[in-house]
């Protein structure tokens with residue numbers, strides 16, 4: 001069992017040490033639009049851990065009926081504000097808003113979610129930029145657990161800009177041979193059951209069962225779903241855990257690493273901006 005909570009705690013401690021060494025408190029502006037309860041919980045956790053790591057919480061809350069123009073104006077304001085080192089736009093946005101257009105406005109040097117076209121392009125070319133938090137957390141979990149990646153066969157289930165695509169890019173950079181699976185993949189089990197590493201990010205509760213996993217494979221479950229019987233992931237944990245070599249639980253796997261990666265990106269962004277100012 002890969003203990004995401006413990007690994008995230010270690011990473012946050014390293015971030016706190018980096019913040020202390022920086023000599024100034026980096027500022028993180030989380031932007032929450034509307035009152036979706038799940039998003040509110042995610043943002044509250046990010047803010048709490050941002051402060052615990054010695055950073056400044058510069059949260060901005062907007063009403064659900066905010067216009068595209070108002071939201072884009074706020075992003076421009078945060079781009080221009082020297083106190084702000086990182087901007088995190090909590091997704092999803094209410095339906096009337098175009099999230100891609102808002103993300104495109106974020107200064108790539110403050111894009112601590114790694115979602116701008118510039119940072120996505122750098123990642124696709126295997127170059128250094130700010131990497132999306134959940135994918136960066138997935139790679140750290142695999143590396144810290146000692147899962148061999150170079151030369152391995154990895155299957156990624158899901159191809160979103162937020163998770164699947166960047167996870168595949170990071171695995172490729174780690175020298176894995178990567179198969180990307182998605183909703184049109186003809187035979188999902190045939191693809192994933194050949195893989196040494198399976199990353200599940202389809203957003204479908206318990207999509208992957210025993211028939212999807214090769215004995216001894218590493219299984220990283222990004223999904224998170226609230227069900228009548230509690231939280232679950234995209235992997236049927238009870239069916240898969242007896243045969244997996246490594247597996248992440250839900251909760252306590254990828255989720256905590258996402259926040260720790262966000263804090264890591266924020267201190268990196270602050271350090272890079274400090275260099276520029278000097």
Ligand code: NAD
Pocket residue numbers: 134157158159160161162163164181182183184185188201202203204207222223224225254255256258
């Ligand atoms: P998304 O809906 O944007 O993308 C889902 C992807 O899965 C799509 O590319 C789709 O083609 C693919 N897919 C859907 N059904 C499939 C199927 N039956 N077989 C194969 N592929 C299928 O979702 P997302 O934003 O990438 O998030 C995925 C999951 O991860 C969600 O459950 C989300 O809540 C969770 N998530 C967790 C964290 C975290 O910190 N733990 C962060 C982000 C997302």
